[in-house]
Amino acid sequence: MYLRQIWTIAAKDLRSEMRTKEALNASVAFSMVILILFSFAFDQAEDLKGLLGGLLWLAYAFAGALVLNRSFARELQNDCLDALISSPAPPSAIFLGKALANFALLMAVELISLGVFAILYDVRLSGKLGLLSLVMLLATWGITVIGTTFSALTVNLTMRELMLPVLIYPFLIPVLMSAMILTTDLIAGVPIATNLVWLRVLVAFDIAFTAVTVLYIDVVLVG
Amino acid sequence: MRQTILFLLAAVFAGILLWNGATILDLPQQVTNVGAYKIIYFHVPAAFTAFTGFVTALVASILYLATGKLRYDAFAAGVTEVALAFATANLISGMIWARYAWGIWWTWDARLTSMLVCLLMYYGYVMLRQAITEPTQRARLSAFMSILGCINVAFVYQSIAWYRTQHPSPVLGFREGGGMGPGLETPMYWNWLAMLCLATILASVRMRQGEFATEIDSLRRQAHSH
Helix, strand or coil, rough: CHHHHHHHHHHHHHHHHHHHEEEEHHHHHHHHHHHHHHHHHHCCCHHHHHHHHHHHHHHHHHHHHHHHHHHHHHHHHHHHHHHHHCCCCCHHHHHHHHHHHHHHHHHHHHHHHHHHHHCCCCCCCCCCCCHHHHHHHHHHHHHHHHHHHHHCCCCCCHHHHHHHHHHHHHHHHHHHHHCCCCCCCCHHCCCCCHHHHHHHHHHHHHHHHHHHHHHHHHHHCCC | CCCHHHHHHHHHHHHHHHHHHHHHHHCCCCCCCCCCCHHHHHHHHHHHHHHHHHHHHHHHHHHHHCCHHHHHHHHHHHCCCCHHHHHHHHHHHHHHHHHHHHCCCCCCHHHHHHHHHHHHHHHHHHHHHHHCCCHHHHHHHHHHHHHHHHHHHHHHHHHHHHHHHCCCCCCCCCCCCCCEEECHHHHHHHHHHHHHHHHHHHHHHHHHHHHHHHHHHHHHHHHHHH
């Protein structure tokens, strides 16, 4: 029952996004622009290989904020948010459903950008895709949980679009840092065994923040 | 009553500062090979005071969510703002020392970075509070953010410590490998006490302002509804 409620919310969000594609298009375009701008920023850099993970995750983090901003804001029209909250689905199901939809959208944006990134920066991904997608899944879930929480937190603010990035990036530092280190090393061909500690940080972050937000999200949504 | 306590605290603060300041001035000039070491007597207690404040704010936030009394919210807000001020003092005094000792103002070291991230996060908390006008909504959301923030401090601190560190290893006796030499450590704890007194006074004043602001706000609402 609970799982079906989550799925209903997630499917609703994905369906409405697929009809307009406004967040998806904007986000993909934005991450392309960032990736191109980076090429000028590091034009003279001697050793670009050491920066690749950082570049990729910065682009993901910036583009992700666009998707996350829309998550709860799209429910404001016609008071849909109130309708959602008064529906039989518990707040945590609404939150998890929205998080799941955001997760799918972010992964889509990231996969598209990864392809473009690999072409533009001459990155060979064959044989590394398995571990890289593990890192992407874990880190993206961390970004999604924090992002969706703060999307709910800031939904009624007038400066919503500005507040969300300012609030989430300091929170995302452990996730982004781990993901950047892991990605850079994976691309450079360093064995994952030397970096297990960062995988653990990602897993611990995901578990801790998912647990806390699922427990307390009704404070934010209902009060 | 409240006034008396505040004046007493102020007297204690001033007393300790004068007496302890004299002790610190009398300490030998160069116990280590690094000049300007005496700044540590303000640097370390400021960090302690800041963290005491953040933890107190966490407790007050949990209490607010449990009881729903706006008093706890005003307390959490006041304490967080004061803790932010002490965290800033800690960073700035550290930077001044670093300029002498390392020759640079800033380095991306574990403690410096985690303190800066901490500062940015709680600055976000203050910004969030300013952006919400409805008092109970503001209280709920900022209490929630304070809890998330405290969990994140642990993550930030631990992960950045694994990343890199340059900061002097623990100097205080209660940590392994610490210990500053006879008579050098006690003034630090006295300064901490003095700063706690000052922080209590500031937080109390700030809390009072917060309560007045809420009161004025509700009066304004009443006036509008008539």
